[in-house]
Amino acid sequence: MPEVIFAGPEGRLEGRYHPQKNPDAPIAIILHPHPQFGGTMNNRVVYRLHYAFHEIGFTVLRFNFRGVGRSQGEYDQGVGELSDAAAALDYLQSMNPNSKHCWVAGFSFGAWIGMQLLMRRPEITGFVSVAPPANMYDFSFLAPCPASGLIINGTADRVAPPKDIHALVAKLREQKGITITHEExxxxxxxxxxxxxxxxxxxxxxxxxVARRLTEGTR
Known part of the structure; x- marks a missing residue:
């Protein structure tokens, strides 16, 4: 899979880009866990999510946030990391101008960043949030949440306790016009x-x- 370097807000960002032969293929970016707790784009969950999307027909990009691996810059409390994610999406879109569907998937800290990106970018048609740390970060910015998506977690998660994720899901499900699917x-x-x-x-x-959503062609 090609290693890529692309421009970020604080210098270069390092990524792994896995295209499809079909120029109209849907695109997805995958966001990694907390940089200060060992999170990188090669995290096992992130790696598996990357290939999960590619196997069902997506062109996929995962990358290291600023200050991780060969990405330049320093950790910025999530503010700069959101800008990094936006730059990554810009890069992915520039490489795939014919794509009709755009997804964001994130794990842990990456799920929090991904949900913020969702609010900034109306072209994102779906999201996957794996173990979003609703106990550590404020998700109240999702008002309203602009797209339907999947929230998935483990029942024995002690880092992001299920009860906090249940509360987040319940709040999001009060909104009309979107469907939040929750799996454990x-x-x-x-x-x-x-x-x-x-x-x-x-x-x-x-x-x-994700495959079902693509087949349905709905938000």
Missing amino acids: IEGADHFFKDEEAHMNPMIRTVQEY
Whole structure:
């Protein structure tokens, strides 16, 4: 898969870009966990999400936020990271001008950034938030949430406790005009460490959801 370097707000950003042969293919960016707690674009969940989208026909980009790997800059409390995500989406769109569908997927801290990007970019048609840390970050900016999406977490997650995610889902479901799908993987921790019991079912759930949405062609 090609390594790419593209311009970000604070210098270059390092990514991995995996195109489809079809120039009209849908596009997706994948956002990684917290940079100060070891989060990178090569995080296992992020890596698997990347290939999950590619396997169902997406052109996919994942990248390192500022200050991670070969990406320039320094950690910026989420503010700069949101700008990085916007720059990554700009880059992906410039490479794929014919794409009709645009998705964002994020894991943990990346889910929080992804949901903020959703508010800024009306062209995003769907989202996947894996283990969004609703206990650590304020998600009240989702008022209203502009697109339908999937929120998925493990029932044994101690980093982002299920009760906080349930509260977030309940709040989002009060909004009209969108559909929030919520799935839980029984017994999974924050990192879906058990490949067979937790990671694989999570990835299958994501693929089935996204494929269904594409088939329906709806927001």
